[in-house]
Amino acid sequence: MAAPHRPVRRLDHRTLERYENIWLGIAVVLLLLLFASVFSSMISGTFPLLRGTGGGHAGGVTSGRVDPRNLAATPFAKPGLRENADGSLEAFVVARAFNFEPAVLRVPAGRPVTIHVTAADVVHGYYVTGTNINAEILPGHVASFTLTFRRPGEQSVICNEYCGIGHHGMITRVVVDPPTARSRP
Amino acid sequence: MTTPPLRPSVPLVSGPRAEATPDAAFLASLKKVTQYYVVTGFLALLVGILLGPLQALNYAGINVYDYPVLRALLGSYYQGLTLHGVLNALVFTQFFISGWMLYLPVRDLGVRINMRFAWFSYLLMTAGLLTAAVPLLTNNATVLYTFYPPLEGSPLFYIGAGVMVGSSLLVAGQVVLAWWHWKRANPGRVTPLVAFGSVATWLMWSIAALGIVVEVVVLLIPWSLGLTSGVDPLLARTLFWWTGHPIVYFWVLPAYISWYAFLPRQAGGRIASEPLARLAFVLFLIFSVPVGLHHQYADPNISNTWKSIHMLLTFLVAVPSLLTAFSVAASLEDGARARGGRGLVGWIRRLPWGNASFSAQVLAMTSFIFGGAGGVVNASLAFGPVVHNTAWIPGHFHITVGTATTLTFMGVALWFVPHLTGKRLFGPRLASWSVWLWFVGMMLFAVGMHWQGLLGVPRRSQMSATVQNVYREMNLAVPQAITGLSGVILLVGGLLFFWVLFRTLLSKRVQDGEAVPIPYSEAISPAGENLATASLLTRRTEPLLAISVFAFLLVLLVYAPVLGPMIADAQLVPGVRLW
Numbered sequence: 076m077a078a079p080h081r082p083v084r085r086l087d088h089r090t091l092e093r094y095e096n097i098w099l100g101i102a103v104v105l106l107l108l109l110f111a112s113v114f115s116s117m118i119s120g121t122f123p124l125l126r127g128t129g130g131g132h133a134g135g136v137t138s139g140r141v142d143p144r145n146l147a148a149t150p151f152a153k154p155g156l157r158e159n160a161d162g163s164l165e166a167f168v169v170a171r172a173f174n175f176e177p178a179v180l181r182v183p184a185g186r187p188v189t190i191h192v193t194a195a196d197v198v199h200g201y202y203v204t205g206t207n208i209n210a211e212i213l214p215g216h217v218a219s220f221t222l223t224f225r226r227p228g229e230q231s232v233i234c235n236e237y238c239g240i241g242h243h244g245m246i247t248r249v250v251v252d253p254p255t256a257r258s259r260p
Numbered sequence: 261m262t263t264p265p266l267r268p269s270v271p272l273v274s275g276p277r278a279e280a281t282p283d284a285a286f287l288a289s290l291k292k293v294t295q296y297y298v299v300t301g302f303l304a305l306l307v308g309i310l311l312g313p314l315q316a317l318n319y320a321g322i323n324v325y326d327y328p329v330l331r332a333l334l335g336s337y338y339q340g341l342t343l344h345g346v347l348n349a350l351v352f353t354q355f356f357i358s359g360w361m362l363y364l365p366v367r368d369l370g371v372r373i374n375m376r377f378a379w380f381s382y383l384l385m386t387a388g389l390l391t392a393a394v395p396l397l398t399n400n401a402t403v404l405y406t407f408y409p410p411l412e413g414s415p416l417f418y419i420g421a422g423v424m425v426g427s428s429l430l431v432a433g434q435v436v437l438a439w440w441h442w443k444r445a446n447p448g449r450v451t452p453l454v455a456f457g458s459v460a461t462w463l464m465w466s467i468a469a470l471g472i473v474v475e476v477v478v479l480l481i482p483w484s485l486g487l488t489s490g491v492d493p494l495l496a497r498t499l500f501w502w503t504g505h506p507i508v509y510f511w512v513l514p515a516y517i518s519w520y521a522f523l524p525r526q527a528g529g530r531i532a533s534e535p536l537a538r539l540a541f542v543l544f545l546i547f548s549v550p551v552g553l554h555h556q557y558a559d560p561n562i563s564n565t566w567k568s569i570h571m572l573l574t575f576l577v578a579v580p581s582l583l584t585a586f587s588v589a590a591s592l593e594d595g596a597r598a599r600g601g602r603g604l605v606g607w608i609r610r611l612p613w614g615n616a617s618f619s620a621q622v623l624a625m626t627s628f629i630f631g632g633a634g635g636v637v638n639a640s641l642a643f644g645p646v647v648h649n650t651a652w653i654p655g656h657f658h659i660t661v662g663t664a665t666t667l668t669f670m671g672v673a674l675w676f677v678p679h680l681t682g683k684r685l686f687g688p689r690l691a692s693w694s695v696w697l698w699f700v701g702m703m704l705f706a707v708g709m710h711w712q713g714l715l716g717v718p719r720r721s722q723m724s725a726t727v728q729n730v731y732r733e734m735n736l737a738v739p740q741a742i743t744g745l746s747g748v749i750l751l752v753g754g755l756l757f758f759w760v761l762f763r764t765l766l767s768k769r770v771q772d773g774e775a776v777p778i779p780y781s782e783a784i785s786p787a788g789e790n791l792a793t794a795s796l797l798t799r800r801t802e803p804l805l806a807i808s809v810f811a812f813l814l815v816l817l818v819y820a821p822v823l824g825p826m827i828a829d830a831q832l833v834p835g836v837r838l839w
């Protein structure tokens with residue numbers, strides 16, 4: 076297998092060690108850069124998210140348990156947007172093979188909305204195209220995230236976790252209405 | 261030039277001091293069982309990749325599933341996808357690796373193993389495969405290769421899969437025991453590199469497989485048999501990903517063994533540094549397992565703190581990857597310069613590109629560079645949500661497992677099969693064509709799928725059949741065309757490869773397989789033979805058992821706080837069949 080060796084000077088142990096050290100230096104610098112960027116993203120995104128203040132990252136799907144056989148006893152009984160007494164907005168969405176309820180979610184632009192999603196049967200996905208809203212929806216578990224839709228218009232919501240034979244049809248929309256008077260203080 | 265390290269009992273058949281193997285009968289039967297593993301694996305791959313182009317057409321916006329021929333064969337797109345994922349990612353890899361990493365260390369160490377047990381493990385693994393095949397082929401387990409409950413497949417599927425995965429642990433046991441016997445018989449000796457890498461990989465896999473084994477045995481089998489009323493989907497997913505991430509290293513480490521130990525010789529070069537290679541394997545052993553949560557960033561009810569910790573641990577895997585990039589590139593450069601290569605990059609032209617076994621593996625490594633870069637994006641808590649479950653993900657893993665692993669195994673097979681069978685490789689030029697087509701096809705595939713994923717196309721979706729117009733608004737024409745084209749190129753490349761492989765296998769035996777030697781390479785910086793005189797790195801990496809105990813403790817440390825509350829809080833939900 077070996078090719079014919081010509082009489083050329085070949086690497087020896089010592090030069091190799093020098094190269095190794097240079098490469099180790101490069102690897103350490105790369106790693107430091109990686110860690111630096113990870114830490115800055117943690118400070119700007121992850122820590123606010125750990126404190127529950129959002130910070131623009133939708134990775135912060137948080138807790139909540141419900142019994143999928145008894146959604147009627149929970150706020151998921153009436154899916155859709157609601158305004159709480161303190162003026163905050165909450166939306167409840169149920170994923171069930173093969174559609175989402177409400178069929179279309181309407182939210183006002185410019186106001187933070189906390190969306191809670193749960194599944195009634197199997198695992199589904201909740202992915203809003205063009206954003207980083209992307210959560211796994213498990214029966215018995217609630218995924219919640221707070222976000223603000225800035226621009227009025229429509230956005231698609233796709234189930235992106237295989238849920239059965241009708242999976243590819245499990246698509247809906249979020250309609251973002253122009254800001255109401257209340258949202259412009 | 262340094263002299264190659266002396267191997268203990270079985271001499272280096274390929275080395276300058278080649279001798280006849282002491283026990284020809286044992287070697288012949290070891291080769292036979294290995295050949296069965298390898299060929300079974302490739303048969304699975306053949307069926308698996310025949311389905312791939314149909315999926316690529318789907319992602320080109322072309323729905324072929326209404327044609328009567330396909331209707332008769334497949335219950336649905338998703339049945340085809342389940343077969344594709346299971347056969348390629350679970351069956352092909354596991355069978356090939358079991359053969360490859362049983363043969364090499366056992367031979368390398370010169371230890372006799374119990375051949376009846378070796379056959380028993382093979383037959384058990386095959387029985388598991390056949391059991392799982394029944395529901396898969398009859399559309400009774402269309403749950404994809406991740407089989408997330410509470411989507412509920414036939415119990416035969418979980419039992420078959422459990423037996424198949426479980427029997428890979430028997431192979432792990434044979435190798436680790438063989439190594440242990442060798443250690444006892446050769447105190448103070450340094451384990452030869454290939455055996456070292458194999459044992460490290462099997463030890464890692466033994467820790468990694470626990471998650472899926474517990475999931476299947478404790479949760480899924482009783483539930484699918486109707487003995488329990490349900491499963492907690494989050495607990496099951498977490499156990500699944502305990503195994504599901506390190507399994508990707510179980511797929512690439514056997515390729516690393518070839519890149520480190522054999523590729524240099526195929527290039528006419530030498531291993532840059534054996535101690536460094538050992539360090540890389542040990543780092544993989546430690547850091548492959550405690551990172552599974554990075555597949556669950558989008559899951560509810562898992563603490564963000566633990567997600568972040570798994571993310572940081574994930575990034576540490578970059579270190580052994582960079583070590584490998586340096587080490588293997590240096591050994592190729594060594595070979596190319598010995599063959600008269602000059603210049604900063606000009607030496608690359610002097611590599612033996614005409615040798616399909618060599619070029620397959622270097623192309624596989626090349627694609628892995630892009631795969632690794634994409635992997636850093638996936639692993640990041642900030643970027644993950646942008647690409648999670650989009651077409652980006654299959655784009656990513658077809659240039660890692662679909663190319664880095666698969667193309668390496670294909671390249672390895674081009675010498676390994678002649679070595680095992682004594683048959684001559686059929687059509688070396690056709691083999692070259694097949695590996696280049698595979699490489700080009702997968703690179704295009706990756707471009708098309710990553711692109712579509714960024715635009716918002718989900719994975720695992722028969723998007724070509726949807727009546728909604730969401731995809732018409734996405735400007736997909738160019739990436740769809742690229743994906744469709746790549747599927748056709750891959751089909752041609754794949755069929756060519758299998759033509760070469762099966763023509764080789766079906767030809768007459770013309771020589772003793774030993775005439776095609778295992779391309780063990782010499783090292784510029786060898787590890788030495790005796791621990792007492794070996795370098796610090798060699799001595800520190802030798803106690804693999806102690807290191808794997810440490811790795812296991814690390815896994816417990818990062819999983820106990822995650823799994824504990826899940827178990828305490830478990831809520832069983834019933835299964836459903838929705839296909």
Ligand code: HEM
Binds near residue numbers: 721
């Ligand atoms: C002819 C070559 C191949 C083509 C054209 C191809 C094409 C595809 C496509 C388009 C998908 C995405 C399907 C979807 O998400 O709906 C896919 C999924 C997948 N492929 Fe391949 N593939 C090929 C070879 C391979 C190989 C060699 C492997 C691994 C060894 C592999 C493993 C997988 C896996 C694990 C999935 C995911 C299945 C799932 O999401 O459940 N493929 N393939």
Ligand SMILES: [Cu+2]
Binds near residue numbers: 171173
């Ligand atoms: Cu769904």
Ligand SMILES: [Cu+2]
Binds near residue numbers: 234236238242
């Ligand atoms: Cu779905």
